[in-house]
Amino acid sequence: MTVGILPDGDLDPAEAAAAGLAQAAAEAAHFPKIYGEPMLEMPRDLYIPPDALEVILESFEGPLDLLLYLIRKANISVLDIPMAALTQQYLIYVEAMHKRNLELAAEYLLMAAMMIEIKSRMLLPRPPRLDTGEPEDPRAELVRRLIEYEQMKAAAAKLDALPQAERDYEWVTVWIADKVAERQPAVSLQDLQTAWLALMKQARIMQHHKIKRQELSVREHMSQILRRLQGGAFVSFDRLFVIEAGISSLVVSFIALLELVRENLIEVTQSEALAPIYAKLADANTLHS
Numbered sequence: 001m002t003v004g005i006l007p008d009g010d011l012d013p014a015e016a017a018a019a020g021l022a023q024a025a026a027e028a029a030h031f032p033k034i035y036g037e038p039m040l041e042m043p044r045d046l047y048i049p050p051d052a053l054e055v056i057l058e059s060f061e062g063p064l065d066l067l068l069y070l071i072r073k074a075n076i077s078v079l080d081i082p083m084a085a086l087t088q089q090y091l092i093y094v095e096a097m098h099k100r101n102l103e104l105a106a107e108y109l110l111m112a113a114m115m116i117e118i119k120s121r122m123l124l125p126r127p128p129r130l131d132t133g134e135p136e137d138p139r140a141e142l143v144r145r146l147i148e149y150e151q152m153k154a155a156a157a158k159l160d161a162l163p164q165a166e167r168d169y170e171w172v173t174v175w176i177a178d179k180v181a182e183r184q185p186a187v188s189l190q191d192l193q194t195a196w197l198a199l200m201k202q203a204r205i206m207q208h209h210k211i212k213r214q215e216l217s218v219r220e221h222m223s224q225i226l227r228r229l230q231g232g233a234f235v236s237f238d239r240l241f242v243i244e245a246g247i248s249s250l251v252v253s254f255i256a257l258l259e260l261v262r263e264n265l266i267e268v269t270q271s272e273a274l275a276p277i278y279a280k281l282a283d284a285n286t287l288h289s
Contacts, residue, residue, distance in 0.1 A: 063111035064149040066093060071146070078146050081139055083122055087115045118142060187268045187277060195237050195277050196254060203247050216248060221256035226281070229266060234278040237268070 032039050060066040070089050071078060094108055118138045126135035137143075165171055225240050241253050257279070260266045268279045 063108050064146060065153075066090065066108075067111070067142075068146060068150060068153075078143055078150070081143065083115065083119045083139065087112075087119050090115060114142070184269050184271060185273055187270055191270065191274075191277060192268075199238060199241060199243065199250060199254075200247065203243050203250055206243055216252040218252055218256050218259060221249075221253045222260055225253065225256055225260060225279075226265065229279060229281045232281055234269075234280045237277040237279060240279060 060069065067086070067090065070086060070093070071081065074085070074089075076082065091112060094112055097108075121138040126138070128135055163169060228240055229235055240257060241250055243250070245253075257266075261268060264282055266279050267282050268277055270277050
């Protein structure tokens, strides 16, 4: 930006006005805005409550926690507590908490009274103990409580450092069925042929060489097979046939079995490939379908 200077050292009126507007805009940018307009002065009727801005620097879980904080802050030993200085600092903190309108628990005031009593007893002559002959320390009970509290606080910190559910990890629930239904393999024609050939082989071994004419009914053998399956349980394939009846009876029984399967009156199945074949009566749903 070029600024013109008049011979007598003054700025050009137009450029001076522009510079003034730029300075005013820069100053307005640092002011708070209400509805887009800069607030150049504080409202006279603005009321700010005294507790609107309150900062709490330390929070304690109880009087023992406050005492332990003061001891660690002063870098002194728990076994040798200077009661006068510690009591003074404790009362300063309690008074500061009271000024901030905090609800003081009764235990804070009780601890303050206990510390004042210990401080007073420290100034008085102390009678010796009967067992050791040494003067009794009025701070002994307070020291014991501080050591126990410090140990419990350290144990609680260790427990808090352990992984916790819903803080460090989430539970995952997985539903597993108690019993999984196994899908049995289908019986193929090759399996039926293999089982049939095994029966034929047994029949040839046990059959006497006789030639006679027999009139065999497929329907009758179908009824016999259905009677053997009346219990509703699985029956092995070879138990559906009477091997002693001969090859002719076996052939008719096998035809009757195939007819029952075709009419969906019975079911043939096996637990796995090349396993024994079983038959059972068809369910009612299967019959209706």
